[in-house]
Structure formats: structure tokens, C-alpha cells
Amino acid sequence: MSLVERRPVCALRNVSKRFGSISACQDISIELFAGEAVALAGENGAGKSTTAKCLYGFHSPTTGHVEVDGREMTFRSPRDGEAAGIVMIPQELDLFPELSIVENMFMGQQRPRTRFGTFDWRAMKKTAREILARLGLRLDVSQPVHLLSAANCKLIEIARALNRNARVIIMDEPTAALTDREVRRLLSIVRDLKKNGVAIVYITHRLDEIFDVCDRIVVLRDGSLVDDGPVSDFTEGSLVKKMVGRPLESLFTHSPHPIGDVALEVVGLTSEPAFRDISFQVRKGEILGISGLIGAGRSELANALFGLRAYAAGTIAVNERRVRINSVADAFRLGIAYLPEERRSQGLILPFSIQHNITLASLKRFTRLGIVSERGEADFARKAATDFTVSGARIDAAVSVLSGGNQQKVLIAKTLARNPEIIILDEPTRGVDVGAKSEIYRIIDDLARRGCAVILISSELNEVLAMSDRILVMREGVAVRTFERSEFSPEAIGAAAAGQKVLSNVA
Amino acid sequence: MSLDAGSETRTVDFAADDVPQWRSILSWPAAPSIIFLVVATLGVGMVTDGFLTIANLRSILEQAVLISIVALAVNQVILSGEIDVSTGSLLAVCAFVFGNTANVVGGAWLPLLAALAAGGTVGLLNGFLSTYGRVPSIITTLGMLFILRGAVLLGGGAQVLNMAPESRIFGQGMIAGIPVTILIAACLFLVMEIVSRHIIWARNAIAIGGNESAARTLGLPIRKTRLIAFVLSGLCCGLAAAVFLGQIGQLQATAATGFELKVIAAVVLGGTSIRGGKGSNVSPVVGAVLVGVILNAMTLNRVPGTYELLVLGSLILGAVSFEGVRQKLLTRGH
Numbered sequence: 001m002s003l004v005e006r007r008p009v010c011a012l013r014n015v016s017k018r019f020g021s022i023s024a025c026q027d028i029s030i031e032l033f034a035g036e037a038v039a040l041a042g043e044n045g046a047g048k049s050t051t052a053k054c055l056y057g058f059h060s061p062t063t064g065h066v067e068v069d070g071r072e073m074t075f076r077s078p079r080d081g082e083a084a085g086i087v088m089i090p091q092e093l094d095l096f097p098e099l100s101i102v103e104n105m106f107m108g109q110q111r112p113r114t115r116f117g118t119f120d121w122r123a124m125k126k127t128a129r130e131i132l133a134r135l136g137l138r139l140d141v142s143q144p145v146h147l148l149s150a151a152n153c154k155l156i157e158i159a160r161a162l163n164r165n166a167r168v169i170i171m172d173e174p175t176a177a178l179t180d181r182e183v184r185r186l187l188s189i190v191r192d193l194k195k196n197g198v199a200i201v202y203i204t205h206r207l208d209e210i211f212d213v214c215d216r217i218v219v220l221r222d223g224s225l226v227d228d229g230p231v232s233d234f235t236e237g238s239l240v241k242k243m244v245g246r247p248l249e250s251l252f253t254h255s256p257h258p259i260g261d262v263a264l265e266v267v268g269l270t271s272e273p274a275f276r277d278i279s280f281q282v283r284k285g286e287i288l289g290i291s292g293l294i295g296a297g298r299s300e301l302a303n304a305l306f307g308l309r310a311y312a313a314g315t316i317a318v319n320e321r322r323v324r325i326n327s328v329a330d331a332f333r334l335g336i337a338y339l340p341e342e343r344r345s346q347g348l349i350l351p352f353s354i355q356h357n358i359t360l361a362s363l364k365r366f367t368r369l370g371i372v373s374e375r376g377e378a379d380f381a382r383k384a385a386t387d388f389t390v391s392g393a394r395i396d397a398a399v400s401v402l403s404g405g406n407q408q409k410v411l412i413a414k415t416l417a418r419n420p421e422i423i424i425l426d427e428p429t430r431g432v433d434v435g436a437k438s439e440i441y442r443i444i445d446d447l448a449r450r451g452c453a454v455i456l457i458s459s460e461l462n463e464v465l466a467m468s469d470r471i472l473v474m475r476e477g478v479a480v481r482t483f484e485r486s487e488f489s490p491e492a493i494g495a496a497a498a499g500q501k502v503l504s505n506v507a
Numbered sequence: 508m509s510l511d512a513g514s515e516t517r518t519v520d521f522a523a524d525d526v527p528q529w530r531s532i533l534s535w536p537a538a539p540s541i542i543f544l545v546v547a548t549l550g551v552g553m554v555t556d557g558f559l560t561i562a563n564l565r566s567i568l569e570q571a572v573l574i575s576i577v578a579l580a581v582n583q584v585i586l587s588g589e590i591d592v593s594t595g596s597l598l599a600v601c602a603f604v605f606g607n608t609a610n611v612v613g614g615a616w617l618p619l620l621a622a623l624a625a626g627g628t629v630g631l632l633n634g635f636l637s638t639y640g641r642v643p644s645i646i647t648t649l650g651m652l653f654i655l656r657g658a659v660l661l662g663g664g665a666q667v668l669n670m671a672p673e674s675r676i677f678g679q680g681m682i683a684g685i686p687v688t689i690l691i692a693a694c695l696f697l698v699m700e701i702v703s704r705h706i707i708w709a710r711n712a713i714a715i716g717g718n719e720s721a722a723r724t725l726g727l728p729i730r731k732t733r734l735i736a737f738v739l740s741g742l743c744c745g746l747a748a749a750v751f752l753g754q755i756g757q758l759q760a761t762a763a764t765g766f767e768l769k770v771i772a773a774v775v776l777g778g779t780s781i782r783g784g785k786g787s788n789v790s791p792v793v794g795a796v797l798v799g800v801i802l803n804a805m806t807l808n809r810v811p812g813t814y815e816l817l818v819l820g821s822l823i824l825g826a827v828s829f830e831g832v833r834q835k836l837l838t839r840g841h
Contacts, residue, residue, distance in 0.1 A: 058724070079726035094721035096714045098785040107714050108725035111707075118705040 007070060009034050009199050010086060010168050015054050015064035024050040025223040027064070032168055037190060037200035039210040039231075042220035042243055043460060048203050051220065052170050055201065056088040057081030079108070085167035089157045091176060097146035102128040104145055105160045131159045135189055151182035158189065169193065170201040175209060176295045187213045205293040205459075207236050207498045219243055240494045244462055251438045252466035253445040259469070260284035262320060263453035264336075264422050266305070269314030274300035275477040278314070282422070282453040287444065289468030290457045292497050297477040298457045299341050302424045305455075306338040307331040318422070332361075337420030339411060341427045341457075347411045350400040354390065355381035357399045357410050362417040384413040389439050405436025412443060423447060424455045429463060441467060461490050475499045537778045537789040539833060540826075544797050551804040558807055565686065569754065571792075571799035572692040573747055577766075578773040578791030579699050580743035583709065584644075584736045585774055588716035588783035589637055591740045593629070593648040595766035596655035599758075601626045601748030603663050606758050609674035615749070618674060623745035629655070630741020634734035644737075652767060660760045668758040678753015688750050692792070695746070699788045712736055717784025765816070772819050773798050776826045798822075 008031035016026045025047035032038060040048045053059045055066060057075030066073050068084045075081045078088065095104050102121075105128050112120040112127075128141040135155050145153055154174055161169050171190075175183045190200060190213050202214055210217060210231070217234055219227040219242045227242050234242075263284045270276040275297035282288045290298050303309035305316065307327045316323055318334045325331050331338070340347045348357055358381045359366065366376035381395050388409045393401050399410055408428065415423065425444065429437045444467060448454050458464050464471055471483045473496040480496050552559040577594050584591045601622040608618040633651055637644035672679075680687045703709040711732045715722045722729055752758060770791075777794030779786025801818060 057726075077726040078724055082726070088724065090724060092720075094718070094724050096717040096721060096784065098717045098780075099714060103710065103714075107710070108722075108727050118701070121704075 006033055008032055008067075009069065010055070010084075011067040012051070012055060012061075013064050013067055013072075015051070015061040015066070017050050017054055017059055018062045023223055025054070025220070028054075028220070028225050029064075030218055030225070030228065032199040032201065034167070034197045034199055035194050036216060037194055037202050037214045039214040039217045040201060040203045040220065041210060041217055041239060046220040046243070047223035048220055049172060050223075052088065052172060052201060052203060055081070055168075056086045056170055058088070082108075082164055082166075085165060086170070087161040087164050087166040087168070088170045089154075089161060089172065089174060091173040093150070093153050093157070093177075095145045095153055095156060098144055100142045100144055101132075101139060101148075101156055101159075102141040104156060105131070105141075105163045107160075109164060127163065128159070131162050134162070134192075135159055136185075150177040151179070151185070154178065154186065155189070158193075166198065168199045168201065170203070172203045173205065173294070174202075175204065175206065176293075183209070205498065207239060207494065210239070211236070236495065237491045240461075240490050244490055251441065252463075253438070253442045254466060255445055255449060257285045257445075257449040259286045260451060263318065264305075264455075265317040265320070267315045267317075269301070269304060269311055269316065271300065271304050271309055271311040273477065274309075275304075275474070278474075278479045280472050280479065280482065282455060284421075284451045284453050285448050286469045287448050287454040287456055287467055289464035289471040290455060290474060291459075291461065291464045291471055291493055292474035294459065295476075296474040296497070298474055299426055301474070302338060302426050302455070302457060305331070305424060306336060308338075332418065335419075335421035337415045337418060337423045339415045339423070339425045339428055341430070347414075348399055348407060351398055353396045354385060354393065354399050354402070354410055355395040358384050358395075358413045358417060361414055365417075380417070384417060385410075388413045388443060403436070405440075408436065408440065409443075412440065416447075420452065422453045422455070424457070426457045427459065428456070429458070429460070461494060465490060465493070473497050537787055537793055539829065540776055540778045540790065540793045540797060544793055544800070547797065547800055547804075551800065555804055555807050558804065563803065563807075567799040567803045568796065569686060569688050570803070571795040572688040573751055573754070574766075574769050574773050574795035574798060575692045575792050576695055576747040576750065577740070577743050578770045578777075578795050579695055579788060580736075580740040581770050582774050582777075582779055582786060582788065582791040583699075583712055584733075584740050585771075585779055585781060586716045586783055586786050587712040587733050587736045588719060589644040589733050589736065590771075590781075591633060591648045591737060592645065592767045592771065593633060593651035593655065594740065594744055594770050595763050595768070596652045596659065597626060597629050597741060597744040598748055598751060598763040598766055599659045599760070600629070600655045601745045602752050602758050602762060603659055603666075603668070605674075605745075605748050605752055606668035606670060609670060609752075610668070613671065613673065615674045615676045615753075619677065619745070619749045622748045623742055626741040626743070626745030626748070627738055628741070630738040630744075631734070633741065634737030637737060638730035638733050644733075656764070663758075664760045666758075666760070668752075670752055670756050670758075675753040675756060677749040678751065678755070688754065691746070691750060695743070696788060696792055703788055708732060708735055713784060713786075715784075716782075768816075768819065769798055772823050775823055778826075778830070780830065781827060 011031040012028055015028045017024045028051050030038065040051065042048050050059065054061045057078045057080045060075060066075060073084060096107065102125050106124055112123040114120045125141050132139055132141065135158060137152065137155055139152070145156060148156065158169070175186060178186060187209065190202070193200060202210070204210060214231055216228070216230055217239065218225060219239070221243060261284055262281050264282045267279045269278045278301060280288065292298050300309055304311045305325065307325045307330050316325055323334055325334070349360070355378060359377045363372055363377070366373045366380065378395070385395050390402070390406050390409045390413065399407060402410065412428070428444070429440050444454060444456065456464060456467055465488050469485055471488065471493060473480045473483070473493055475497055476499070480499070483493060557563055577598065581591050581594060604625040605618040605622040608621040609615065612618070629651065633644070633647055636642045636647040676687065677691065678688060682690060711727050715727060715729050715732055719729065751763065773794030774791045775781055775794065776797050777790030777792070779790040798819070801822065802815065805814065805818065
């Protein structure tokens with residue numbers, strides 16, 4: 001390589017993006033060079049995907065700009081980004097399932113024409129086959145993609161990017177749905193792409209992949225860039241520390257609470273393909289944290305415990321009595337409550353008032369002879385709103401006017417209105433500001449002190465570390481290990497979740 | 508940028524997804540309906556006198572033509588993930604425009620233009636409200652169904668139009684021994700086939716219906732594509748109106764009531780997914796013929812016309828539930 005200063009293929013210059021009053025990322029500058037893979041690392045909500053979306057034109061930055069070959073660009077849509085050679089491969093499969101491979105590869109793109117002005121399908125298929133061959137794939141390009149495996153679909157997306165002559169490919173969690181073998185294959189393809197001068201932006205939670213395939217690491221935290229340096233500057237431990245960042249002890253409440261009998265015991269619970277052979281206990285007054293990466297099967301486990309997902313094998317015992325949970329009604333009867341991950345789609349009815357949302361699941365309490373007592377309902381809702389410090393609107397206002405944090409508190413109030421004995425909280429503080437977070441932590445602590453068995457599912461390592469009495473780490477559908485409070489450390493739990501130890505044993 | 512083909516042998520072998528032949532044939536959307544059509548035709552033919560005659564088959568096809576013309580367009584609307592239920596009333600409106608224009612200026616081509624203009628305008632309105640106006644298309648077109656029928660009843664309630672033979676050329680007459688109506692439908696089918704294979708708009712339409720979020724990530728023009736599908740639906744109602752008036756020769760305000768249901772039945776029976784993103788131009792045509800065969804068989808077997816809706820409704824439900832079962836069979840093992 002010459003000593004001449006390298007020029008970036010593409011760069012973000014002081015990019016900030018605000019959504020209303022919320023700032024998703026501030027003042028981010030990243031340079032991307034040909035043949036180099038850059039890891040975007042950070043916790044959930046650190047601003048990784050917003051940053052990536054600004055880069056390929058899905059969002060236009062509030063301030064700052066994207067530069068390609070030293071020229072300032074204005075992307076109005078992903079099309080503009082693509083025209084400049086920047087292609088995104090999103091986390092969820094973004095293919096057209098019913099359409100053929102070749103169709104998917106040419107969608108939204110200039111297609112070759114014959115001299116009659118019709119599409120030149122023969123040429124298109126030839127190009128498609130050639131690109132697939134480069135990726136080491138031999139497939140019938142006219143078959144619909146819904147017949148392909150998840151791994152091959154991911155490769156089709158890469159092929160699609162190559163067909164656009166991408167110079168920069170952004171991959172968001174490309175290995176989330178892949179098996180170990182397929183991951184290795186994908187990483188070898190990423191290396192090939194680098195060799196051929198493609199710049200890669202690699203977003204992942206799996207630390208081992210970062211160290212395996214990336215050349216540089218950019219660490220984001222709370223929407224700001226906190227570090228940018230070659231991989232050799234980092235160790236797994238130091239990377240985790242940079243991602244997690246500031247001391248947060250003051251934010252959390254963890255008071256001593258007496259731990260009682262076993263409230264919930266799960267043995268060998270299996271629901272393929274999400275999780276298998278999961279066993280654990282939670283006692284009254286105990287907070288069990290469940291940690292792991294996205295796709296580790298945590299939410300699916302919660303769904304199974306709440307009767308939203310069928311399980312094929314294993315047993316569940318509540319208060320030392322064996323039970324079968326087939327429906328939400330079963331779960332309710334057993335005193336199990338669940339705070340879902342997606343509060344907008346799964347938890348709240350947005351146009352309903354705060355009061356009606358709180359009492360929705362427990363109307364029986366205020367009902368006599370089939371008639372709901374409005375006063376009883378309103379009294380209860382008012383008390384709950386005060387207890388859970390819901391602020392921002394009167395209880396008859398639509399819940400949609402509240403901030404994310406207050407919506408979450410309404411949802412918690414609703415979930416607790418039934419006086420559950422076992423409560424499963426799935427990412428209770430996602431998308432919630434710091435103030436509301438600390439109030440939610442206080443509520444969780446309070447629940448445990450009152451003798452509830454609490455299961456806290458969270459991707460935020462700080463949160464599980466500070467709040468839990470024990471932590472169960474899941475990885476790819478398997479319970480890897482349970483940590484006692486004395487064994488807690490971010491490094492150990494991060495490593496167990498990302499699976500370095502486990503991987504190196506297998507390989 | 509290029510990658511060297513075969514520069515290195517992959518160390519990790521990827522299992523190629525080998526799809527059995529039968530599975531890829533059966534996953535063709537119109538496959539079951541074609542099988543069903545053949546079985547139904549033969550079955551009915553065996554038990555019904557006078558079914559498998561040239562004259563009867565011709566009359567089935569002529570009846571199916573009208574549904575096919577509109578269904579070919581509505582098929583595109585459904586493929587793009589929307590729906591158009593206004594076609595029955597729109598057909599009546601276009602027929603009135605056609606008939607009244609024909610009464611004033613005579614001939615058939617100018618009235619056809621007028622009918623196309625009327626259909627296209629309403630289609631544009633449907634499309635605009637359903638896309639840029641953010642009204643769900645089921646509501647837009649349901650409202651339009653009532654509004655247009657109301658307009659026809661008000662404007663032409665007492666009128667009974669009788670068409671001069673010269674204005675009926677799109678519904679009667681033969682070219683080279685083949686009925687004009689069948690030729691029109693066949694041409695439209697061919698045009699739609701070419702459009703589907705070779706025009707970006709049609710490729711985008713089926714993609715948008717198949718995965719809207721992916722379409723958004725790719726920056727496909729979602730609203731424009733759907734808008735055009737609605738306009739096409741309106742235009743085809745205009746064309747169908749010319750055929751319709753030509754066939755029956757006179758028009759009343761209640762004409763083509765319930766026609767929109769037959770159209771949707773044809774599209775769904777033919778195997779196009781009501782959720783969008785899956786189907787072909789074969790679907791609406793096969794579906795239309797199937798509806799024709801069944802209605803004809805009922806007539807020949809002296810089943811009272813009052814059973815028509817009952818049978819059509821059961822067919823739609825049957826077709827959609829069958830589709831669910833078929834998908835399960837096809838995706839088993841994945």
C-alpha cells in the first residue's frame with residue numbers, strides 16, 4: 001500500500017438525526033475505505049441502525065451529510081444511496097418471497113432489454129447465475145425464494161447487492177438466523193468481498209464475529225460515537241466496557257428482599273426452533289434475569305410460559321404443582337402476567353384512554369352482575385396511575401399522547417392490575433428515557449419485595465446485572481449457564497451470550 | 508468490482524436447496540384451479556346433457572369474457588396488495604356513458620372512448636384516495652360502489668337504453684369464425700402477459716404486494732404503482748361496458764349488480780392470493796371460466812337461479828381455505 005493518504009469511499013460527516021424531540025444519533029463521523037470492514041458496535045438503542053439508515057439514504061440526516069468519493073451527497077431515498085453504490089442488507093429478510101431469485105436480484109433496478117424492448121430474461125438469468133457462482137451457490141434462479149433456507153436467502157440479498165455494483169455493503173446482524181456452519185460460510189464471503197475492494201459496515205451483537213472479520217471498530221453509545229480504532233486496539237473485555245459505558249448504579253434500585261419458596265419451575269421446555277431443553281426455577285421474591293442476544297429465544301420462551309406459543313416437550317410447575325399452559329387464559333388463572341416486548345403492537349390499545357388500558361385485562365374486578373362499575377374502574381385507574389407515576393395526561397386521555405416511558409408505565413399498571421404472582425417482563429425499559437427507567441426499576445424492585453417472582457428479560461447488560469438475583473444466559477435457544485449474583489461480571493455474561501467459549505470448544 | 512469465480516474452493520459446503528419438480532409445479536398459483544377446471548368440465552359434461560356442445564361451450568366463454576376483462580385488471584390491484592370492489596357499479600356507469608354517447612353520436616368507437624374515459628377517471632379517483640389519500644382501498648371502493656350505483660339509479664333509473672346494431676360490434680359479430688368478445692379478452696390477456704413480464708410497473712406491483720417493507724427499503728414507488736393498478740381497473744370496466752352492452756343490447760339501471768363479487772371470485776378461484784404478491788394473469792381467466800362453467804351447469808341442470816349467490820359464496824370460501832391447506836403442504840419440511 002502506498003504512503004499516499006487513503007481516500008474514503010464514503011463517509012458520514014458530523015451526522016445527527018432527531019425524531020421529534022428525541023435525538024437518535026449526534027455528531028457521528030465515520031470514514032469507510034475500500035476493502036475494509038468496519039464494525040458498528042453498541043448496545044440496543046445506541047443508534048447503530050439510525051446511523052446505518054442515514055448512510056444508505058433511508059433517513060436523511062437532520063444535520064451533517066454523507067460524502068461519497070469526497071463529494072457531498074443528498075440522498076432522498078434508498079434508491080439514491082444505491083445509485084451511489086451503498087446498499088443495505090437489513091436484519092429481517094427483505095426479499096419478495098413469491099418471486100424468483102432472478103426477479104429479486106433485479107427488483108428496483110435497471111434491467112437488460114432485448115432489441116424488441118422486452119426484458120431480456122436470458123441475460124438477467126445469466127447475470128444472476130454468475131453472481132451466485134461467485135458466492136459459491138448453484139441454484140435454479142427461476143425458483144421462488146420462499147423455497148430457500150434462511151442462509152441462502154441471506155446470500156441472495158448479498159447477491160442482490162453485488163448486482164447493484166455495491167461499493168459499500170451495510171450488513172445488519174447478518175448472522176442472526178444462521179447456524180454456526182452457515183455463519184462461517186458467510187464470514188468467508190465477507191472476506192472475499194473485502195479482497196475485491198468492497199467496503200463493509202458490519203453491525204452485530206456477536207463479538208467473536210467482529211474480531212474475526214472486521215478491521216476497525218466504531219463504538220456507539222447513547223447515540224454518540226465513543227471510540228473508533230483498529231481491531232487490535234480492543235479486547236473483548238474493553239469493547240464491552242466501551243459499549244456499556246458509564247456507571248449506572250445510581251439508576252437502579254436493588255434492595256434486599258426475602259426469597260421464598262419456588263414459584264415457577266421449568267424443566268426441559270422445548271419449542272423448536274426457538275428454544276430447547278430449558279430448565280430453571282424462580283422463587284417468590286426473586287428476580288431472575290434472562291440475558292442473551294436478539295434471536296436467542298428469550299421472548300419465545302416468555303411467550304411459551306404465557307400460553308402464546310405451544311411447547312412440544314418439558315414440564316412447567318407453578319407453586320410446586322405441575323401445570324399445562326395452553327392459552328393466555330391458563331396463564332392468567334395461574335397468576336402469571338407478561339409485559340410484552342413490543343408495547344405498541346402487543347401491549348397497548350393506543351386510541352383507548354389511559355384508564356381503559358389499565359383496566360382492560362382486569363375488568364372483572366369492577367363488574368357486578370355483568371355490569372362494569374365505571375366509578376370503581378376510574379378509582380382503580382387513578383390510583384394505579386399515581387402508584388406507577390404515570391404523568392403527562394389525565395387518565396381519560398388517549399394513551400397515544402403519552403411519552404414512551406409513560407406508556408410503558410401504563411402497560412405495567414395494566415399487567416399488575418390482576419395481582420399476578422409470577423411476572424415476566426420482556427425488555428421493560430426499551431425506548432424509555434432515563435427518568436422513566438429508574439422509576440420502572442423501582443417498581444420491579446418493589447414487586448420482588450412484595451413476594452412476586454419476577455423474570456426480567458433484557459438485552460441491556462447493565463440492567464440485568466443491577467436488578468437480578470440470578471442471571472440465566474441463553475444463546476441460540478439453549479440455556480448456556482446460570483450465574484449467581486456473586487459471579488456477576490459484564491465480561492463473563494457478555495462472553496456467555498456471544499458464545500466465544502462455547503464456539504471455541506466446538507471448533 | 509468483480510469477484511474471481513472459483514478463485515478458491517469453499518471450505519464450507521452449503522447444501523443447495525434442491526426443490527423437487529412436483530413442488531415447483533404445484534407452487535404455480537393457477538395449477539390447482541386449472542386441474543379443478545378440467546375435472547369440473549369433464550364431470551359436469553358427463554352428467555349433463557348438452558353441456559359439452561360447441562354452442563354451449565361458446566356461450567360459457569362469452570359469459571366468462573366479461574368477467575375476465577375486469578378480473579385481469581382487478582388481479583393486478585389484488586397482486587399489489589389492495590382491492591377494488593367498485594367494479595359492478597363502475598361497469599354500469601360506463602355502460603350508461605357508452606349507451607348515451609352511442610345514442611347521440613352513433614357508432615361504437617367514440618362511445619368506447621367515452622366509456623374508457625369515465626372508467627379511467629373513477630379508477631384514478633379510487634387510486635388517489637386509496638394511496639395518497641390514505642383511505643383503505645376496501646373502504647374507498649365500497650363507498651364508490653354505492654355512490655356510483657346511486658348515481659346510475661338517479662340519472663338513468665327510468666331509462667331503458669336500446670342499442671343500435673352498429674353500436675354493438677364489441678359484443679356481437681365474428682372475425683374469422685371467432686366471436687369478437689373472445690378475441691377482445693384474448694388480446695387483453697396477451698397484453699397483460701407482456702406487461703407482466705416486461706414492464707417495470709407490473710413487476711413492482713407484485714413485489715409490493717408480496718413484501719411492502721422490502722419494497723420500501725428498495726425505494727420502489729409504492730403509491731404510484733398502486734394508483735396505476737386502480738386506473739387500469741377503471742379502464743377495463745370501460746372496455747367491459749362496451750362488450751356488455753354489445754352482448755345484451757339494452758341497459759337498465761340495475762345492470763351488473765353483484766358483478767364485482769363475480770370478479771373477485773374469479774381472481775381468488777384462479778389462485779391469486781387475496782393478500783397480494785402471488786398470482787398470474789392465468790388466474791383471473793381460469794377463474795372466470797370456472798365461474799362460467801359452474802353457473803352454466805346450474806342452469807342446464809335446472810338449479811334455480813336463486814342458488815347462484817349461495818354457490819358462488821361457497822366457492823370463494825372453499826378456494827381460500829384450500830389455498831391455506833396447499834401452502835401448508837408445500838412449505839412442509841422447510
